[in-house]
Amino acid sequence: MNKSFIVDSTCNNMRIDRWLRNKLGMIPQGLIEKTLRLGKIKINKKKVKSSFKLKTNDKVNIFNFIFENKIVQNKKKFTPSNEIIKANEDLIIDNNENFVVLNKSAGISVQGGTKSKKNLIDIFSNSEIFERTKPYSVHRLDKETSGVFVMAKNRQTAQLLTSLFRLRKVHKTYLAICNGELEKNSGEWINNLIRNDNGKKIIEKAKTIFKVIDKNSNSTLVEMKPITGRKHQLRKQLFNIGHSIYGDKKYNSSSSSKRINKDLMLHSYQIKFMINDKKYTYRALLPDYFKKLLKIKRLNFINLK
Numbered sequence: 623m624n625k626s627f628i629v630d631s632t633c634n635n636m637r638i639d640r641w642l643r644n645k646l647g648m649i650p651q652g653l654i655e656k657t658l659r660l661g662k663i664k665i666n667k668k669k670v671k672s673s674f675k676l677k678t679n680d681k682v683n684i685f686n687f688i689f690e691n692k693i694v695q696n697k698k699k700f701t702p703s704n705e706i707i708k709a710n711e712d713l714i715i716d717n718n719e720n721f722v723v724l725n726k727s728a729g730i731s732v733q734g735g736t737k738s739k740k741n742l743i744d745i746f747s748n749s750e751i752f753e754r755t756k757p758y759s760v761h762r763l764d765k766e767t768s769g770v771f772v773m774a775k776n777r778q779t780a781q782l783l784t785s786l787f788r789l790r791k792v793h794k795t796y797l798a799i800c801n802g803e804l805e806k807n808s809g810e811w812i813n814n815l816i817r818n819d820n821g822k823k824i825i826e827k828a829k830t831i832f833k834v835i836d837k838n839s840n841s842t843l844v845e846m847k848p849i850t851g852r853k854h855q856l857r858k859q860l861f862n863i864g865h866s867i868y869g870d871k872k873y874n875s876s877s878s879s880k881r882i883n884k885d886l887m888l889h890s891y892q893i894k895f896m897i898n899d900k901k902y903t904y905r906a907l908l909p910d911y912f913k914k915l916l917k918i919k920r921l922n923f924i925n926l927k
Contacts, residue, residue: 624685624686626683626684627681627682627684628681629641629677629679629682630678631678633676633678634676634677634777635675635676635777635781636676637673637674637676638658638663638665638670638674639672639673641676642654642663650820651672652820654672655672658670661685662684662686663682663683663684663685664685665681665682666681667681699734699744700745701744702740702744702745706740707745707746707748707749710724710730710746710749711749711751713727715770715906719775720775721775721779722757722773723771724770725768725769725770726763726767726890726906727768727909728765728767729765729885730742732771742773743757743773755775758774758775758776758777758779758780760774760780760784760787761783761784761787761851762851764854764857764886766888767886767888767889767890768889768890768912769890770904770905770906771890772893782897783895787851790851791895792895793894793895794847794890794892794893794894795845795846795890795891795892796846796847796848796856796891797889797891797908797912798844798846798856798867799841799843799887799916799919799921800842800844800860801864801865801866801868802839802840802864802865803839804842804844804865807833808832808833810829811830811859811863812828813828813858813859814826814828815827815855817853826852828850828858829848829849830846830849830856830859831847831849832845832846835922835923838919840919841868841919842921843916843922843923844860854872854873857872857888858873860873861873861874868887868915869884870886870888885909885911885912887912889906889909891908892904908923
């Protein structure tokens with residue numbers, strides 16, 4: 623396959639590896655790096671690394687690049703019904719010229735993948751709200767986690783918000799109902815969490831500030847403010863201390879929690895950040911199933927600020 627592309631303004635400052643996936647499909651990172659190293663992909667006739675950031679009007683040339691069978695080619699986008707679009711639009715907390723904030727439902731992914739077709743990016747790509755632009759994902763929120771989620775409306779805002787997240791200038795607060803009674807009412811969890819990346823073991827330091835809102839001998843409602851942003855950080859940290867979140871099928875320290883509720887009791891409650899000296903604070907109401915379990919477990923959340 624030999625192709626040439628001109629980078630448009632919406633992709634300015636985007637990494638070449640991410641740009642390739644957007645254009646060609648879910649290509650493995652290793653194959654992208656190998657192809658760049660061999661010079662089968664060049665930017666303005668020059669070899670670059672996968673971390674290279676594109677600029678508007680850059681010319682991308684792809685030479686003799688053949689997809690292997692193991693590659694998922696040109697992923698099909700999820701086509702939402704009008705009912706699904708309207709249902710998610712009704713979850714919007716704020717809609718301004720630069721970004722949208724919504725109270726994401728549990729069970730829906732941010733982006734489409736091999737295991738999940740229904741996703742927010744494809745849904746809002748078909749919404750009138752993004753009629754003259756497209757939604758940009760600027761942070762992660764697990765499929766089964768509900769709560770505050772932000773999507774940018776333009777490339778510039780996406781870059782700004784992504785930078786704020788990377789610099790830890792976006793402050794997030796989560797709520798979880800977990801098994802058992804936490805011994806300490808407040809403090810920090812500092813761990814070395816392990817994850818696997820294509821068979822490679824990676825150890826990452828994780829830090830979270832926590833505070834107990836209410837508890838009894840059976841369960842705890844805990845507020846958590848992650849300082850780092852590791853994958854499944856809060857779920858892993860609670861699991862590591864023997865107090866897994868109710869409904870967590872992956873990190874589970876109690877067989878009874880699966881039977882109590884099918885939903886993951888983890889909610890992104892609040893997000894705070896500042897742009898051009900203006901403070902933004904957004905909160906997402908608790909889902910009904912979350913409030914129902916609080917009542918069953920006799921936990922009070924009136925002390926939330």
